[in-house]
Amino acid sequence: LFVEHPLGAGQTVPLSRDQAHYLFGVMRQTEGGRVKLFNGRAGEWLAEISRAGKRGGELTCLEQSAPQLAPPDLWLLFAPIKKARTDFIVEKAAEMGAARIVPVQTEFTNSERIRRDRLQAHAVEAAEQCGGTYVPEVADLVRLDRLLADWPEARQLMFCDETRVGARADLAGAGPGPWAILIGPEGGFSEAERARIAGVPQARGVSLGPRILRADTAAVAAMTLWQTVLGD
């Protein structure tokens, strides 16, 4: 369970109404039961349910059950698509361990508004279910040209480009370190955008195979490729 509260031996942690509903209503937990907690900073803690109520409750931390893991320094940049598919991308990026998830507005981006709080809540749920000890940060929507103009010198960019058939090997020779994966919208990138991305010295155009994948499929395929070649 993710909590926004300090964790440590003997520390008590209040439960919100929603958390109490989930633990006591849905999971049928009762006082004295054990729950695993994380807050993204202090690893995973085993806690005991010290008070169970309808509208809230309290947990008491017993001992640390796993150390804090550092996320791989991977950002997933993607152009938001339809709501359910955007949710899917955020969920899968959190499960695959991305440290930061950045919705990007491009020329052909289908959706120009996102609910950052909703997407962040999806990231929390995904981190809870996969037993991670951290939650990726979901950033606000940023325009592609602004993102590229301020591109950090040390961060390599895996530009997923369906026009570069056969360019999978471009990752060969790439080193570990900070990375970002960039996935385009349903309509792909415009020629001008493609040229701007190619102008970033850290960018490598990468193919995910000869078929044009849906953006949500491409996001999962790209993270898998990155993990296989570069990450863990």
Ligand code: SAM
């Ligand atoms: N129209 C489809 C859709 O509804 O999602 C396909 C969209 S595809 C153009 C969206 C993005 O996925 C592209 O901009 C690219 O970043 C990535 N992509 C899809 N297939 C790819 C491939 N074979 N290689 C590399 N990137 C790919």
